[in-house]
Amino acid sequence: xxxxxxxxxxxxxxxxxxxxxxxxxxxxxxxxxxxxxxxxxxxxxxxxxxxxxxxxxxxxxxxxxxxxxxxxxxxxxxxxxxxxxxxxxxxxxxxxxxxxxxxxxxxxxxxxxxxxxxxxxxxxxxxxxxxxxxxxxxxxxxxxxxxxxxxxxxxxxxxxxxxxxxxxxxxxxxxxxxxxxxxxxxxxxxxxxxxxxxxxxxxxxxxxxxxxx
Numbered sequence: 001x002x003x004x005x006x007x008x009x010x011x012x013x014x015x016x017x018x019x020x021x022x023x024x025x026x027x028x029x030x031x032x033x034x035x036x037x038x039x040x041x042x043x044x045x046x047x048x049x050x051x052x053x054x055x056x057x058x059x060x061x062x063x064x065x066x067x068x069x070x071x072x073x074x075x076x077x078x079x080x081x082x083x084x085x086x087x088x089x090x091x092x093x094x095x096x097x098x099x100x101x102x103x104x105x106x107x108x109x110x111x112x113x114x115x116x117x118x119x120x121x122x123x124x125x126x127x128x129x130x131x132x133x134x135x136x137x138x139x140x141x142x143x144x145x146x147x148x149x150x151x152x153x154x155x156x157x158x159x160x161x162x163x164x165x166x167x168x169x170x171x172x173x174x175x176x177x178x179x180x181x182x183x184x185x186x187x188x189x190x191x192x193x194x195x196x197x198x199x200x201x202x203x204x205x206x207x208x209x210x211x212x213x
Contacts, residue, residue: 001198003124004179007190008159011183016193021168022128023157023179024121028165029098030106030113031156032090039148040091040167041084042125042133047092048077048099074101081105087145091154091167095122095133112154114165125149130172 006023008015081102084092092098092106094115106113117125126132129149150170157166159181169177180197184190 001201003120004177005194005197006159006164006179006181007187007194008162008181008183009185009187009190010160011185013184013189013193015181015183017181019157019166019179019181020176021153021166021179022124022177023181024114024117024165024167025162026114026116026165027163028112028156029115030103030111032107032110032112034090034110034112034154037170038090038151038154039088040093040129040131040151040154040169041089041145041148042122042131043092043094043135044096044122044133045135046096046098047080047094047102048073077101078105078108081109081111083145084111085109087148089145089148091151093117093122093125093149095119124177125169128169128171128173128175128177 004022006025090111092111092113092115094113095117096115098106098113098115103113122133131147131149134145134147152168152170154165154167157164171177182190182193182197184193
């Protein structure tokens with residue numbers, strides 16, 4: 001329930017509504033408008049490749065070698081974004097904070113980026129889509145991108161002064177997510193309304209569980 005409702009203070013209760021899909025309470029790091037169905041990729045780590053593996057010392061002998069290493073990182077990052085574009089991936093959903101070079105090439109190749117998702121939000125998206133996070137680097141960076149989520153729409157959403165991300169996923173299960181936008185004059189009233197709605201859903205769950213048995 002915490003990931004499927006958003007409390008908006010400063011508006012009358014009558015402004016409350018139900019929206020299809022999921023509302024992520026953060027802004028796009030990169031937004032590239034895209035029409036129609038698109039693909040989303042889940043990641044849990046920074047996409048800028050590291051020069052060395054953890055625990056391995058990287059020795060640079062000269063400024064030229066250091067600059068060459070930075071160019072290698074940049075080229076690898078750009079190559080990954082090209083691959084995403086060629087696989088019709090237009091949305092990157094990341095639990096990690098991405099570096100500026102990643103966002104630069106995402107913008108260049110038309111890939112929207114939402115970063116710093118919580119573990120609960122990632123778990124919800126995985127449950128809806130059945131997709132596991134992608135690991136781009138390692139022994140084989142060029143392995144095929146097979147697990148992508150189908151997104152029916154992806155757009156900014158303004159809740160009073162807060163910028164959010166509104167996404168519609170094609171669900172692989174019976175669960176069709178909707179998000180409850182709860183409005184009220186102050187936070188305290190919104191919290192009371194949210195608690196009452198959650199208790200109502202809990203009661204319905206218990207009722208249907210009893211009927212099923």
